[in-house]
Amino acid sequence: MAHPNCDPVFSGRYIDVRILIYGINYAPELTGIGKYTGEMATFFAAAGDDVEVITAPPYYPHWEIKEGYDRGFHTETVDGVTVHRCPLYVPKEVTGMRRILHEFSFVLSSMRYWIPRYFRSYDQIICVSPPFHLGFPALIHKWFRGTRVLYHIQDLQVDAARDLGIIKQQWLLRLLERAEKWLLHRVDTVSTISQGMLLKVTKKSIPADDIVLFPNWVDGDLVFPVTRAQSARSTWNIPPNDRLILYAGNLGEKQGLENVIELADRMRQVPNLQFLIIGEGGAKARLVADAQRRKLPNLTFKPLQPLSQLAATLAAADVHLVLQKKAAADLVMPSKLTNILAVGGHALITAEQGTTLYEQVKDNHLGTLVAPEDLDALETGLRKILSGQRANDSSGALTFAAEHLDKRNILFGFRQILTLNTKQHNSWNSHHS
Structure with missing residues (x-):
């Protein structure tokens, strides 16, 4: 060497x-x-x-x-x-x-x-x-x-x-x-x-x-594909048949995270469906207060998890939310997406047509794309993923991570x-x- x-x-x-x-x-x-x-x-x-x-x-x-x-x-x-x-x-x-x-x-x-x-x-x-x-x-x-x-x-x-x-x-x-x-x-x-x-x-x-x-x-020593059985689901006491929608990352103003709260509210009657928000940031107190006001039984907040548990944390999710406001297009690159790709997760990504993020995701089959700040589109995209209609959307995730990240x-x-x-x-x- x-x-x-x-x-x-x-x-x-x-x-x-x-x-x-x-x-x-x-x-x-x-x-x-x-x-x-x-x-x-x-x-x-x-x-x-x-x-x-x-x-x-x-x-x-x-x-x-x-x-x-x-x-x-x-x-x-x-x-x-x-x-x-x-x-x-x-x-x-x-x-x-x-x-x-x-x-x-x-x-x-x-x-x-x-x-x-x-x-x-x-x-x-x-x-x-x-x-x-x-x-x-x-x-x-x-x-x-x-x-x-x-x-x-x-x-x-x-x-x-x-x-x-x-x-x-x-x-x-x-x-x-x-x-x-x-x-x-x-x-x-x-x-x-x-x-x-x-x-x-x-x-x-x-x-x-x-x-x-x-x-x-992506640090391959920390982030890699993990089986569902090896994920954090058992640690969090999530039943095997429940489907988990995860947002993990910065809880700031660029992401439009109020839509996660609204989405959980809209889908509170869907059986065996849980939403989980993991992270810290300037918008956390406001988001927690909104969720408490709505008394959402299907939404939980957790603090940042140790890096040693990152792969197990991400592998627990059925769908990963990668959200940005429309105005943030190409101003920031969602770094959380790189880790999601490295575990082979299915990401539901808000991005406008014509942005680099949109084209990269579409061309490489990295996840399901929906319009930003469009709650109806977000809900529709999530329901299609959960029904199995968009399984091929994330088929290129692991290959892209290995070759480019x-x-x-x-x-x-x-x-x-x-x-x-x-x-x-x-x-x-x-x-x-």
């Missing part, structure tokens, strides 16, 4: 990269951006790279600092990665303005670690967005020391704030849009997680050659891009020094 640092692009030479990663979310957060950033950093460190991270203490998706984590400044080593933690304001109730304060508090406190790093050399700085403005401290390093900056977009935050009505002040939206455009034109490379998001970035006048597709992945292949390919950029950058500097 080749040495992990042996890259065929460089004729067998070992190329280790000194990387600084800047992001508000990081391991041990179990879901969302922090999970992927943590796994990326750990992969780079295992490959021999010198990796530092500037981040916050874990708080997502509960929106409270994880028990056992210092609220002040501290540095720790996690899986070979040097992690610098910065305090930040975490609102109990997440609103547009409070989220802005939350994010800016992190940028301000993180300068405690940025300032000394302006006097150190790195080959690459990777900024993970959102928050979108994390690129600004990195640009200072680029101006001082010529460091390459890669700006990785997990969510198109400014577009989502506008299209979903999260921020309604037009002057503020214009300011954020101008700031984002200014930033994107000054970093060296932009990466993002889906073709639809890539196309939206090109519409911001970013040259296609400066954009890299870096999709989220493998964690090691995606991270290895991304590291090749980083090492190639580093070599070219160092060669240019040597030639012009």
Whole structure:
């Protein structure tokens, strides 16, 4: 087996990269951006790279600092990665303005670690967005020391704030849009997680050659096909003949989760049918209150399950709900879908025709598609799946996951891009020094 640092692009030479990663979310957060950033950093460190991270203490998706984590400044080593933690304001109730304060508090406190790093050399700085403005401290390093900056977009935050009505002040939206455009034109490379998001970035006048597709992945050691008997159904005391409709993920405002409550209400008379919502997020309290008001006997909420139980959790479901509001089309890529595909689950997905998500699901038989924010369509789609009429819709799930979502292949390919950029950058500097 080749040495992990042996890259065929460089004729067998070992190329280790000194990387600084800047992001508000990081391991041990179990879901969302922090999970992927943590796994990326750990992969780079295992490959021999010198990796530092500037981040916050874990708080997502509960929106409270994880028990056992210092609220002040501290540095720790996690899986070979040097992690610098910065305090930040975490609102109990997440609103547009409070989220802005939350994010800016992190940028301000993180300068405690940025300032000394302006006097150190790195080959690459990777900024993970959102928050979108994390690129600004990195640009200072680029101006001082010529460091390459890669700006990785997990969510198109400014577009989502506008299209979903999260921020309604037009002057503020214009300011954020101008700031984002200014930033994107000054970093060296932009990466993002889906073709639809890539196309939206090109519409911001970013040259296609400066954009890299870096999709989220599936960890095959954690997520894999599990039989119904091995699933979490027995742990949850779900009768073998009951059918389980599962939504597992972030309980935020982009998903339109009020439709799950309404759907359970409409189908409360269907025998042996249960709805289960697993997750945390800013909309959870509102959803729980709505469900309690309706006194739904067929709907249950559960907290996030341990990662070690992820495969068993997903395998318990007969149908997985992957919901997004219409305005979120191609602004975010539902990362939960990757795990559903990896266990061979049948996903009921809301997506508009013409979006990348719609075309990818349709072309590869990844699930059943219905129009977003259309409760009648959602109910019809669910009933057809339960009756067996749409069994073929998800026939390509396992194959697609194996061919396109493998964690090691995606991270290895991304590291090749980083090492190639580093070599070219160092060669240019040597030639012009």
